[in-house]
Amino acid sequence: xxxxxxxxxxxxxxxxxxxxxxxxxxxxxxxxxxxxxxxxxxxxxxxxxxxxxxxxxxxxxxxxxxxxxxxxxxxxxxxxxxxxxxxxxxxxxxxxxxxxxxxxxxxxxxxxxxxxxxxxxxxxxxxxxxxxxxxxxxxxxxxxxxxxxxxxxxxxxxxxxxxxxxxxxxxxxxxxxxxxxxxxxxxxxxxxxxxxxxxxxxxx
Ligand SMILES: Cc1cc2nc3c(=O)[nH]c(=O)nc-3n(C[C@H](O)[C@H](O)[C@H](O)COP(=O)(O)O)c2cc1C
Numbered sequence: 039x040x041x042x043x044x045x046x047x048x049x050x051x052x053x054x055x056x057x058x059x060x061x062x063x064x065x066x067x068x069x070x071x072x073x074x075x076x077x078x079x080x081x082x083x084x085x086x087x088x089x090x091x092x093x094x095x096x097x098x099x100x101x102x103x104x105x106x107x108x109x110x111x112x113x114x115x116x117x118x119x120x121x122x123x124x125x126x127x128x129x130x131x132x133x134x135x136x137x138x139x140x141x142x143x144x145x146x147x148x149x150x151x152x153x154x155x156x157x158x159x160x161x162x163x164x165x166x167x168x169x170x171x172x173x174x175x176x177x178x179x180x181x182x183x184x185x186x187x188x189x190x191x192x193x194x195x196x197x198x199x200x201x202x203x204x205x206x207x208x209x210x211x212x213x214x215x216x217x218x219x220x221x222x223x224x225x226x227x228x229x230x231x232x233x234x235x236x237x238x239x240x241x242x
Contacts, residue, residue, distance in 0.1 A: 045182050052187040052216070053108055054224035061113040061217060065186070072180035076173040080154055081132050084124030084166045085173050085212075088117040088203055098202060103194035103214060112189070113218035117199065118177075120170045122162025123208035125154050162208060170212040181217060189216040 040048075066089060078084065090096055091114050099117075100109035109115055121127070129151055136142050142150065158165040178188045191214040199211040220226075 049182040051189045054221045055112040055218040059219045069180045073177035076176040078169045082124045084121040090115040102198040108216040112216035116215040118213040120166030120212040125158040187220045
């Protein structure tokens with residue numbers, strides 16, 4: 039079994055996908071079975087994923103995504119949608135689960151609901167975006183471990199994609215992700231530099 043270090047070292051933002059490779063629902067499910075273990079605020083999992091396989095729809099998405107070729111060349115495009123209202127829509131389900139598993143008692147459910155509303159109400163974009171980011175990262179590592187390549191993208195017209203995919207109230211596209219297999223003959227450019235420990239960390 040590969041270590042997280044090995045998987046992280048192998049994952050790259052791949053630009054050249056083999057268009058002849060198809061990805062099945064079972065393939066997606068295998069990746070999801072790993073990615074779903076991502077943590078989320080109060081376990082609210084404020085996301086959904088739209089898988090775009092249709093070539094016509096992908097042509098339009100490509101236009102909305104700065105004409106990036108991988109949008110039409112990968113096996114599928116995944117749109118990671120943030121569900122800004124999940125803190126209201128899913129709160130009952132999540133708290134029921136918590137009560138049944140002994141995290142909290144039935145008596146404090148209403149108080150916890152209030153805490154959740156105060157934490158995330160009016161901060162829907164930050165709430166959903168940070169959770170979707172974590173989920174998408176684990177999805178990429180999971181895809182790598184299952185033999186797939188990915189490329190995350192935020193170079194797209196958010197409002198255009200929201201309208202095109204007819205997202206619901208409080209929903210917005212956080213990230214698009216190309217998913218597929220790298221063309222065998224394509225060589226990746228060297229890994230872009232990373233900041234040093236000293237640049238990133240400060241200790242108080
Ligand atoms: C949130 C996010 C958005 C990104 N958007 C784009 C994009 O729209 N187009 C693109 O070519 N690369 C995009 N990238 C890929 C980065 O450029 C790439 O991850 C980075 O240069 C490091 O390369 P590596 O992932 O191969 O290590 C994005 C990456 C992230 C995490």
